Each structure stands twice: as structure tokens, then as C-alpha cells.
Amino acid sequence: MSTTDNSTPLVKPALSRKDFVSNQEPRWCPGCGDYSILAQVQKVMPDFGIPREKIVFVSGIGCSSRFPYYMNTYGFHTIHGRAPTIATGIKVSRPDLTVWMATGDGDSLAIGGNHLIHILRRNVGIKIILFNNRIYGLTKGQYSPTSELGKKTKSTPGGSLDHPFSTLSVVIGAEGTFVARSIDTELQHLQAMLKRAGDHKGTALLEVYQNCPVFNDDAFVYITEKTNKADRVLYLEHGKPLVFGKDKNKGIRIGKNFTPEVVEVGEGPGQVPLSEIAVHDETVENPSYAFMLSRMEWPEFPVPIGVLRNVIRPAYEELVAAQKERMVATRGQGNVDKLLRSGETWVIEPEN
């Protein structure tokens, strides 16, 4: 917190993490990745400099959707899958509010899949944190739309037959303007991504790989384990080449038909010079590049983490407000008495 003159406080003291902690005790299972996400959100919130009363957290149903109860802001825990609809109503009617949405892979990719693609398409100014634990937690362990093929769960004792969604492929397919991914255990990275999402105009979607210790423990251990991480995670940085590995000696070259390939970077035989490695540009208008990144999955590829796409398109609430202003400008502020008397009217005179 910045130093303030105690005798004459001219400006409101800056908020701290604690100001965003509500009086409700979180009820997630011990060790749940949600705790980390909550902590990072509370930590970055003061950085935006937005007063608490101007912030609304909206959620659907599921473990992650308990999130608003723990934020000392305005909070709205809605119904399964429908958070984007309610968030849209809030943001469009009150563009002055900062609206965040907490949701999970079941909430937003199964029952709420329709609303998710439409909020992205419209580019409503909502910051969505999508907790992806690849399982249904609150209903106690059924497979989700992001569960891997063949996954054995309570509802799939013989293994899941459902081809999974890549969350970010869906999001990019719906032309999301800000698309990013982080991991619950990567605290610094997660904070950085939350800040980027918070600063975006239009819909920002941040997928967070989140561990469910009870029903899907270690689902992401293949990329989070220290020994493997460097070789299996591709940290995206705008303007930097797509290289990874402990020694940064592996890279992504884009071949024919936008097909990426993993190559060894270097000047030696069988190696590919750095100049041929793709350079990350999150601002490419055409979503094909970001979509290609979203298809990359271990073991064929390292898993991209960071901002995949960040483009500028007018936010829906701005367009709505502008259209309204135009109508007021051309027709004037509506006079209801005139409206009621518009069209064909006739007068019946009182009889004398």
C-alpha cells in the first residue's frame, strides 16, 4: 500500500488483498485448486484500482461457481450454465460495472455451452475464469466435456466414449477476442493472466487447469511435475519464438496447411535455425493461428500456456449504448404521450 498522510487523507486508501476477502468460509475440499485461484484473484484485484462496489462476480453451478460468495464484492450465484446470460444482462444494462464470471468445464461447456459461444461471439465485456478440472466435482465424479476419451468415472465404468472438447478451440471457434490459459499451481503466471484478462475490453476467457484432488487428482500432473514441465509446457510470449525445453532447444515450426511440428532448434545437422521457428503473435486477426495453438496437446506437442489470442473488437455493451444514442440523436428523447398518439388516431368529440 502506498504511503498516505494520516492527518488529511485526500485520496481513498488503495485496497489490499484482504479487502476482497468476504466473511464466508470457503467450503471447497482441502487441497482443491480453487483455493489457489481464489487467492490469486484476491491478490490481483487491488491492482485494477476499481472500487469493490463496482465489481460483480457472477457464476453458474458447480464447485467453482461458489466463487462469488468468497469475494467481498457484489456477487451473484446463478443457475447451471446460465451465468453468461445473467452477466450479459448486468453488463449491457450497466456498462459502468466490472463483471467477472467464474465457471467450470461442465457449467460452461456442457449445459451452458450455447451461452458461452454466444457471449464470446457478441464480445460482451465479461472476464470469464473457466476452471477446468476435467470432471464433475459437485455431483461427485462424472466425466465432463473435457474428460479424456476412455476415462473411467462413476457414469462411465467402461470408459468415456465422448470425444473431448479442447476448451480453447471452442472459444477461438466462437471468435473469442481474448483467450488465455494458465494453471492453478503456477501462481505468478496465473496472476499475470488474470491481470491481462481484467484489462481486456470485450469478453476475456481465461482457462485455468485446476486440480480436483478428490475426483480427478493429478489430472494435470503430466505438465505440472517439475521434472517434466519444461519439456511439456510451451510458455507463450508475444513477439517471442515458440521455443520450449529446459535448454530452450525445442521449437514449433509451422509447416504446410498450418500444421505445426516440433523441431530441434539449432544450426547443426537435422536442426532447424531459430529464424524458421514461429514467432508468437497474439494479435493476429485471423483466428486460425490461435486455433492451431489450441489444438496442441501433449504428448504430440507441448501444452501452450499464456495468451493465445488478444484482438480488438468493439465490446457489445458499447455497441448497444452507441445504437441507443444514435436513435436518441436522430429521433430525440422519446415522449411517451406522443408515442401513444402515433399512427392513425381520431377524436370523438363530447356530445353537447
Add this chain to the structure above:
Amino acid sequence: MEQQTTQPSSPPPIQVVESVVIRFCGDSGDGMQLTGTEFTRASALALNDLATLPDFPAEIRAPAGTLFGVSGYQINFGSQDIYTPGDQPDVLVAMNPAAFKVNLPDLVPGGILIVNTGAFTAKNLELAGYPHNPLDEESLGQRYRLVKIDISKLTALALEDSGLGTKDAGRCKNFWALGLMFWMYQRETERELRSIQEKFAKKPELADANIRAFKAGYSYGENTEMFGQTFHVRPAKIAPGLYRNVTGNSATALGVVCAGQLANLPVFFGGYPITPASDILHELSNYLNYNVTTFQAEDEIAGVGSAIGASYSGSLGVTATSGPGISLKQEAIGLAVMLELPLVIINVQRGGPSTGLPTKTEQADLLQALYGRHGECPVPVLAAMTPSDCFHTVIEAARIATKYMTPVFMLSDGYLANGSEPWRVPEMSSLPKFPAAFRTDPDGYMVYGRDPETLARAWVRPGTPGLEHRIGGIEKHQQTGNISYDADNHHQMVKTRAAKVAGIAREAGELITCGPPEGDLLVVGWGSTYGAITQAVHTMQKEGRKVSSVHLRWLNPLNPRLGPYLKGFKRILVPEMNNGQLVRILRSEFLVDAEGLNKIQGKPFKVSELCHAIAERAPKVQN
């Protein structure tokens, strides 16, 4: 046609009639709806009281000439109070064999039957399923005043040198028919010619053609002296004031705009296109400069969800749909009940279940509105009685929603939505304001603290410092609003939500009745049956039968005066366009032997049907 006097005068003589029912019918591509609305306007300007009923197929362009592609528009206009579009047409204008076949059975015996013979081609006869031309049957001319005109050919002749192709010229025949009707009922043509010009301003060649067709039809009547007479319907005795014609959907949209102004709130309308409610969305989308926002959502659920989000943020959230849409919205409506947020839900009912009869009317969603959600989930329910009453009903719904912090249902139906009537336009200053109150004081704020009288919780807009709070669909503590699974708390909250809605009964006001408070028979109705019931009860009272009616605007809670009122009658009859829904409520609430009269044909009751039912139950009493 009720004949009053015959006034012989220099040609053509004018016969004065009290009221007339005309039905225009043709293929759905024949422009019958336009013909009907144009004639309606002219009748309104002639100061007749009137009511209309459009009847069109669900298909936008059903295959031409088929029976299911028939479109009709009926208007009843008169010099007395008109309550319904009329049971049976006195005049039938049939533009093709299919329309002839579908509509002829409704024409009153001896009625005027105008037929476009030009459309009675071999192909059209086959499409309508006629082995030979029904116009050749001699008995037809004996049963009706048959007027055979080749409107197709006469229109083509009128447009011979217009430069229009045969196809476009053929499309003008509805204006030819309209012109003829204008002559028959001696309507003012100046205004109509202007209207055609305005309507086709972008295609002056079509405006010109339609005007020619219209004039040709008018002249045809004049020159051929078709019946040797024309008809006159005198102006009705109507309360003085400024009038316009209004459909139920239009009145609803206007009511929503006014409700926002009276509540001093921005209006947010979230909806999804559905017949027959879409016009409300269309119309409101033109009123953005009235502090209205409209949002065409991705589905019905998003429509109501966005409206709830807007209400939460301090707008008047409104959604409109029909039965299938309500089914989808019910979970979200339950959320609004739990959150105790204002919300206006408009259901323009249509024939169900499932897709049912999308363009036809029904009253079968009453129980859905009352009980269609999971859990103990009471919602106030209001129903509009006439097209123009939709205006006042939706305003009342908004007033209750904001005063009591609750979703409110406003029931309309396809018949009200598309039907129209003259409406004495109110002054905004004459409508009571109900400015919404938002809490801003953080001191002692309890999220579910309540007003002791209304039991409403406080409305807090996000953005208000010091009142940050969390709400949601999980049961809450009766004061703090924090999540509570406590057994007694849930019991208490269910009881409180019920008591809040039950308490709204204090708003119900006087009963809407017709006739004395006792007698042999009481007819209890709700919604769009008001016109037919009132007309029938008037007619039967004149016959000396001890029958009265009461019409319910409030379906939940019921008007507290209703119970005692029912006791004044020997029998109770409940006509409904469903399989018996209000009748169940009355039987269970009041333990009375109420009897249902049900019509589930996608069509409103005829006055004669109700008269018949009343006559069976209430004997004529000799004075």
C-alpha cells in the same frame, strides 16, 4: 346483419345496419391481412366500434392454393358496443377455391358471398379438393347472396397499361376487393389512397398499381350497382377522447415503455423470437430512445437470464414469449423467486402442448404459470382481457413486480395479441407513478430484511458503496442472506415467500362484474374470453335470465372478494379455452361445484356458444 331501417333515397339506396361482420379470405400470399387492417382503419375513422380477428397459417408461404395455406381476417364493426370479432361473417370475400371451401361453412345463411371466379381454375379446384366447380351448384345462389366477379381479370384489365408484369399485377387483386368493400360500406377513400402511397413509397409503380386496382374495385360497385344498395353503419356512441386502433401485442409493448417511465427505471427487454409474441420484441426495438434496451438472445433461457441480470442491476427486466418459451424459462423464473428480484414475464399463449398450434389461440398455460416450476415457487399472475387491456395489465405487472420484489406473470394470448380494437389513449399524467426505491444506506442492511407490510426485501443496485453482498439460488438465511441449509430456516423462508405473494391480494381492487350479485348462474372467466362472455351475458340478461358474470384479472392471488361473490349464485360456469384449468382452482379454493365449459379448437368462443350454454343453465324468468 341486423337490419334496422331501410332508407330509400336516390340511387343507390343506403341500408342502415347496426353491425356487420366481414371476413376477407384467400391464399396466404393474397394479402388478406393487409386488406383487413386497411378496412379496419377506415371503419375506425368512420367512428364505428370494432373488433378484429386475423387467422393465418403457421407457414409463411404455404403452397399456393392449398387448404392449409388459407389466410383470413375478420372484422366486426358497429354502431353499438362491439365486444368480439363476431361469431359468423355476414359478408365473406373468398379469393380462391381453398379459401371458399374453408370459410363457407361459417357464413350466415343468406349472407353476402363475394367470390373471385378468376381463381377457380382447374388447378386451384384440384388443390382445394373439388372434383367440379362448386360455384356451378344452383343451391349456392339460393342459400347466399352470391356475387361472382372475376377479380383477377378485372384487376389485370385495370392494370393493362401499367407496365407491371402479370405476376405483380395479380398481386393487386386484394386492393381491388378492398375498393369494392369501400364502396359497399361507403368508406372515405382519400385517406386510403394516401395510405397506399405511404405503404409503397419505395415502389411507386406498385403504389400506382394498387391505387388503380382499388379505384377499379370501387368503381365496379358504383357502376354495376351490385346489390342496388350500399350499407351504412352509424357511428357508435363512444366516450369522447382521442382514439387509435391497437393490437394486444402493440398495447403490451407500449405498456412496457410506459411502465419503465412510471417506475422511473430503464427497461431491459430480453427475448427470443416466437409466435405469437415476437411483435413485442419488434416493437420495443423501435423504442430505444425511450430508455429501453432490447436484446434478442440466443435462446429463451438467455432471454429471461439477461432480463434477470438487468433487474439485479437496477433496470425493469422484462421478457415475453409463448408457452414453449415459458417451459424453458421456468428454472430461471424460480431463481428470480429465490432472489426476490422484480421481473415481468409476458406469456402470449398459443395452442399446445409442444409446438402445438403456433398461430392459434388457447388459454392452457394458466396452470403452468401458477405451478410450472419446481419447489414451492409462488408467482403473481395477471391476465389481460382485451387487446387494449394488455397495456394496463402489463403496467400493473410491473408495479407489483417492483413494489413486492417478485417476478410477475402477465398472460395474454394469440387472440388478444393479433386482434385489435379502438383504444382511448390515456394521458401519461393520468397514470399513477410508482417510482422504484433503491436502498443506499449501509447501516443495518440485511440482504433478506423485509418491509413489514409488503414483505419485500430491499432492492440494492450494484455500484452502491457499503452494500456489497452475495445472492444466489441456494436457500438463504432469512436475515443475512448467507447460504443456509438449516431446516427451520427453509420452512420459514418457504412460508415467507408464500405470504408475500398471498399478501398481494390487497392490490386486487373491485371485482369486474356484469349483472347483479346474485342469480341462477354466474359465469366466471379470465383473459381473452371477456368480450364473448360479456356479450353473451348481456344478451341472456335481456332475455330475462338471471345470469351474471365475473372476470378475473388476478389469477394469483385471487381477488379476496371472489369467494363471497360466488355464494350468491345457484350455479357456476367457467368457460375456458383449455381443458379446465381455472375451474380446478375455483373448486379447490372455494369448494364450490363450478362447472367447466371448454373449447380447445384454437379459436375463441362464439357468443352463440356461450348463449346456448347459459340458456341451458339459467331459465327465462317471467316478470
